[in-house]
Amino acid sequence: MPERLQILVSAVNKNIDSLLENMNISSDAVIVNQRIGEKAPDIEEKREFKGKDILVLQRNEKGVGLSRNTALEHSDHEIIQFADDDIIYDDGYVQKVLDEFDNHPEADLLLFNIKAQEGRETYWNTDFAKVNWKNYGRYPSYAVFARREKIIDKKVRFSLLFGGGAPYMNGEDSLFLHDCLKAGLNLYRTTVVVGHERPNESTWFKGYNDKFFFDRGVLYHFLYGKMAKVLGFRYLFKNRNIMCNEMGLFKSVKILWDGVDHGKTLEKV
Template identity: 70%
Template sequence: MMVKDMSDKRLQILVSAVNKDAQKLPEAMNIESDAVIVNQLIGQDEKSCAEESEEYIFRDHAIKIMRRHEKGVGRSRNLALDNSDHEIIQFGDDDIVYDSGYAQKILAEFDAHPKADILLFNVKAQPGRETYWNEDFAKVTWKNYGRYPAYAICARRDKLISSGVRYSLLFGGGAPYMNGEDSLFLHDCLKAGLSVYRTDVAIGHELVSESTWFKGYTEKFFFDRGVLYHFLYGGMAFALGFRFLYKNRLTMCAEMGLFKCYRVLLSGIRHGRTIKE
């Protein structure tokens, strides 16, 4: 096994993957830094697909692959974070392709903004899944933190580790409740006092693929959104939940109706109050 002598340990990407040929990901994703790849072997036989780890060199970058049977994107991201050791860490997904030169762009942006603990970069989402596109460099606040996916997030590792912030095991793919883990992560970063900024620097794009969690505007969708709103907004969850549904009533509530959707969301908020992480 080749092990790289890493004197320059600045940038490390932490990739969460599911049932992939992990050795092919560095080339498929155009990774230009050292990496920790956690590949979850969901639904695969534990005897024929054993949990294991390996390290090798890809284009002069140290790649560590960890194959695990445990389920949940939060577990995956936390495991990768626990096994990281570089100055800057970057969260990634297995369906992102990075632009040539992206790694130097990330490092240059952190060097240009030493006050930033976390930077949120532009990654072009596939059509229909767009939630954000940064047009400037600006501070992220409680008013606008909720739009960003994990693959936008890069952080100074020592700041993140010392804050104690980790990904929730309750939300996201493979978890009990649907998406929202990235918003909750940034919520906790702000709560911990970390300085979060957005930047208009673009670093890659998302491949077209089917969503692993969205199955339509079902009762589970609204119930899980209620659970998430409890953790995000506390006592304001009822009001902000109604605002969210009213704003999207023509699309999200077209089948079930606004008030039924709201009743289901309320039940999710009440359920969230009983959960202890």
Template identity: 65%
Template sequence: MVSSVNKDVHELPDKMNIETDAVIVNQLVGTKGESKDETFEAGTKMIRAFIRCEKGVGLSRNTALSKADSELIHFGDDDIIYDKGYSDKIVKEFDDHPEADMILFNVKAQEGRETYWNVDFAPVTWKNYGRYPAYAIAARREKLLESGVKYSLLFGGGAPYMNGEDSLFLHDCLKAGLKIYRTTVALGHEEAGKSTWFKGYTDKFFYDRGVLYAFLYGSLADILGFRFLFKYRKEMCAEKGLFKCFRLLSDGIGKGRELKKAK
């Protein structure tokens, strides 16, 4: 299930080395076009593409999930290049681990954007779920649908608040009781390019991080938020200072708590 923005859906299957049937949701942002649905063949693969005049990565992933019909599903981005045989690796890993509702695979991120690399097969818990991007995630579709978990429309590219949508998604999956595991199996790599959301350590960066922490950590958001800033203070807070950054983050936490109450 590929989320893309302003891409040619006919080129993506070959560019990404997609080996299976696929659902592509391509959002048209800042460009002319109209919403439409397409179905076409790419070699032996059947591709269903949904072009939408809208924005928001959470909305894109939810649309893809609603259109998928396979037993196993895998979230993807348009800048992921898959290795030959990756699809068989996913199937084998789920066959070998029937206890897993969801498995987080290795995908090599571009240099400077690495957040994780699995070195063992182990459960994903409340202690370590926050490091994984969407393109690591594969799941048993029925289990995910039964859980009722969907991507938040508040966070991520094209949403009101910056990144964090993947962490919140996995948070909600754990809360719903899904059994999540990590694996050393690698599927491919991320194509080099600029971040679509990170514009430096701006006021919005800290405020939005506070909104996210309210959703992830509840009453512990302030404590864990300060710990996060203190740990990375030399990098993140060099310009503004630790306490100004914390005030911005705290304001965001307050907004996040308001949003949670309104849900």
């Protein structure tokens, strides 16, 4: 029986053999390894790891959205997942994922539990339920498992504007799920746990500075349109004791609103 699950890994400057071992990969996979700071030709190679088919794409490029889109274009399995290179999968994750999709044919995408490192938690599913416009923004890309044909048919892709290696900071995962909902795909969350995140330093968060607030404003333009400034103010007001201690609420809001205005001048890519 052919494999049904394929993990799509976005990596940067990694040794592939070590990466496969560290992630505990036990399914087929596509790995896009972006070689930042290196000058070498692009390479595409097929290899086996513990009896599984691994496609490795070595690329001289940067940007997590580009990496995920490249992996998606080279995928060919029924079920796919967008993974980071610091995820460690539990033994038996493949069958857990397949069973959950088989038990829920109504789901185009399932958001599984992958435990984040302490201090970086944004979600933890405690029930099975539909994900909607009110709660989709909590989920990182690595929680997303999807029926590949649904993503391809709706032409949903990751933005090249946001995330590591892109012009603006994180948000590519929220924008991707936003576009999935907009395309009419059915998203559900599940309590099934399939792995955890290895502790490491954030590649994008450098404090609540000008860039943080400005880039958040740009993202809010693409997520919320005409409501971006209102929801941006609400977001900062709600988190003012954490985010605005240094700059103050009103300066932080002004910078975020400047980002919203800048977003209006950009073409979505």
